[in-house]
Amino acid sequence: MERRDYRNGVLQLEKRAYRRKDGGLTERGPYWYFHFREGGRQKTMYVGQTDNPEARVDEIMTKAEESK
Numbered sequence: 001m002e003r004r005d006y007r008n009g010v011l012q013l014e015k016r017a018y019r020r021k022d023g024g025l026t027e028r029g030p031y032w033y034f035h036f037r038e039g040g041r042q043k044t045m046y047v048g049q050t051d052n053p054e055a056r057v058d059e060i061m062t063k064a065e066e067s068k
Contacts, residue, residue, distance in 0.1 A: 001014060006054055006057065007036070007061075008036050008037065009034055009035050010036075011032060011053050011054070012032070012033050013029075013032055014031060014033055015027045015031075016028050016029050029049075031046065031047070031048060031049055032047035032049070032050060032056070033045065045057070
């Protein structure tokens, strides 16, 4: 697992566990997530599989600000 401080939060590379129909567990990923605080609440934003998570966070945040 990798963690990087970025903007007002933390970028984190995570694997996710899923339960299969037969009851077994399987791991998927790794995927990037951006954990940050907004309005006193912790939020998590899915960034996806990318080589440059910082640029992807900037792109997502810019789109969110433009849509407001």
